[in-house]
Amino acid sequence: MNKIYVGLIFGALLGAVDGGTAWFYPEARPMIAGILMGSTFKGLLVGVLCGWFARKVQSIAWGIALGAGLGLLFAFLVAYMGAENGQHYYLQIMMPGFVLGAITGFLTQRLGVQGQKHAKANSF
Amino acid sequence: MNDSTLDHLRTVADLPDLTGTRYEIESEIGRGGLGVVYAALDSELGRRVAIKVLDSTDEARVIANLEHPAIVPVYDAGTLPDGRAFYAMKLVDGIRLDHYAVKHRSVSESLHVIERIGEALAFAHSRGVLHRDLKPQNVMIGSFGEVYVMDWGIAGVAGTPRFQSPEQERGARSEVDQRSDVYALGALLAFTLPENAPRALKAVAAKAMRAKPDGRYASVSAMLLDLRRFEDGLAVDAFPESVWQKSWRFASRNRVLLALLAAYVLVRVALYFFRKF
Numbered sequence: 429m430n431k432i433y434v435g436l437i438f439g440a441l442l443g444a445v446d447g448g449t450a451w452f453y454p455e456a457r458p459m460i461a462g463i464l465m466g467s468t469f470k471g472l473l474v475g476v477l478c479g480w481f482a483r484k485v486q487s488i489a490w491g492i493a494l495g496a497g498l499g500l501l502f503a504f505l506v507a508y509m510g511a512e513n514g515q516h517y518y519l520q521i522m523m524p525g526f527v528l529g530a531i532t533g534f535l536t537q538r539l540g541v542q543g544q545k546h547a548k549a550n551s552f
Numbered sequence: 553m554n555d556s557t558l559d560h561l562r563t564v565a566d567l568p569d570l571t572g573t574r575y576e577i578e579s580e581i582g583r584g585g586l587g588v589v590y591a592a593l594d595s596e597l598g599r600r601v602a603i604k605v606l607d608s609t610d611e612a613r614v615i616a617n618l619e620h621p622a623i624v625p626v627y628d629a630g631t632l633p634d635g636r637a638f639y640a641m642k643l644v645d646g647i648r649l650d651h652y653a654v655k656h657r658s659v660s661e662s663l664h665v666i667e668r669i670g671e672a673l674a675f676a677h678s679r680g681v682l683h684r685d686l687k688p689q690n691v692m693i694g695s696f697g698e699v700y701v702m703d704w705g706i707a708g709v710a711g712t713p714r715f716q717s718p719e720q721e722r723g724a725r726s727e728v729d730q731r732s733d734v735y736a737l738g739a740l741l742a743f744t745l746p747e748n749a750p751r752a753l754k755a756v757a758a759k760a761m762r763a764k765p766d767g768r769y770a771s772v773s774a775m776l777l778d779l780r781r782f783e784d785g786l787a788v789d790a791f792p793e794s795v796w797q798k799s800w801r802f803a804s805r806n807r808v809l810l811a812l813l814a815a816y817v818l819v820r821v822a823l824y825f826f827r828k829f
Contacts, residue, residue, distance in 0.1 A: 449820055453827070488808065520823050527816040534808060 432479035434540035439475015439532045443468040446528055459511065466506060470525070474498045475532050482536040491537035492530045499529015568605045569633050575603055575640060587611075591643060594627075601627060602643040605636050612639035614681055615704055622672035624692075624700050644702075645695050650688035653744050659753065662744035663779060665691070668699035670737055670779075674772040676704070677730045684728065686736035687715040688743060715739040718763050731765040734772055752782050755791035 447467025450456040456463060478495045485491075503525025507518045567577045567590070575592040578600070582589040587606030594601050602624075604611075609629050616626040616639075629639040646652075649665065669691060673683060683690075683704055689712075690703040717735035719727040738760020745753055756778050762768045769775040778788045785805045787793050793801070803810055 452824060523819045523823065524816060527812060527819055531809070531812045531816065534812060
């Protein structure tokens with residue numbers, strides 16, 4: 429399986445799990461369907477981008493850094509849009525997004541098959 | 553005539569007559585059960601070689617057909633004026649494994665040597681050739697760290713106590729097969745490992761040295777696979793692990809992932825408990 433697929437699958441899975449944790453917040457339960465879909469899509473995007481990067485650059489450290497950065501960025505965009513109640517939950521969305529992005533970046537570096545032409549080993 | 557002159561004459565008299573060959577004997581460098589090894593000069597190519605003198609060229613034919621980086625290459629073979637056979641091979645600039653192991657007794661050095669020996673054995677076995685007399689004295693470590701397996705046995709049931717399988721000790725020729733070489737390789741592994749070596753490696757050596765051939769690794773390749781699994785941080789077949797040991801090894805191999813997952817859980821728990829503040 430190539431790294432983009434790895435990123436897609438694990439990114440979506442981790443995003444879904446992250447979105448599912450909203451069930452533990454009673455105030456968020458009415459919006460859980462939207463939260464789940466949005467979180468899954470966000471994770472999928474981060475995963476695809478991390479997977480594409482991992483095909484070009486072989487470095488666990490850079491993979492984690494990029495994943496964390498992308499996770500933080502997309503989480504910020506979601507938090508900026510605001511919830512249905514008009515609130516912006518920057519901390520609650522960005523912090524988990526940052527860590528999950530790091531995990532996705534790590535998994536795309538560790539798993540999957542490297543691209544053949546463009547693989548370049550790097551050390552951080 | 554003084555004693556030193558007499559000693560020199562005796563030494564020269566014992567040297568084989570290489571008249572008619574292109575080799576000039578320099579000195580004796582080793583003596584084994586099947587022959588004597590001398591350092592010599594190849595006068596045509598101007599390089600030093602090792603000459604082994606024995607009763608027949610069968611051993612030379614066996615080794616000459618085993619082209620492998622860890623098997624000493626044979627350059628030439630022939631018959632001496634006195635009817636004995638000889639063959640010329642690469643003169644290895646290095647030390648025997650028994651001397652090497654005195655100063656190089658670490659797990660990584662042991663594995664490096666054993667794996668090179670194992671690869672040569674596996675290759676020879678694939679060509680239907682057994683060694684039968686593997687021991688530290690028959691392994692040379694070159695100056696660049698290269699490993700050579702020497703003295704391939706070709707007749708009878710040879711072997712040296714401690715590195716000799718039980719079936720060789722009993723003289724049971726029909727039972728000697730590649731697992732006898734597995735036994736010897738296990739004995740070499742046990743010989744080269746430091747005392748504080750991991751239990752998994754000691755278990756690999758013990759499995760290779762089981763009294764009954766059926767209990768050992770079926771082949772040298774199977775033993776090498778277990779050694780490589782150890783190097784990759786995986787469980788080895790020879791050492792059954794408890795659930796705790798398996799979990800510990802999984803955690804050791806996946807430290808980064810577990811740390812990231814722990815960080816996520818920590819963040820989630822912290823956000824949950826502090827959401828009211």
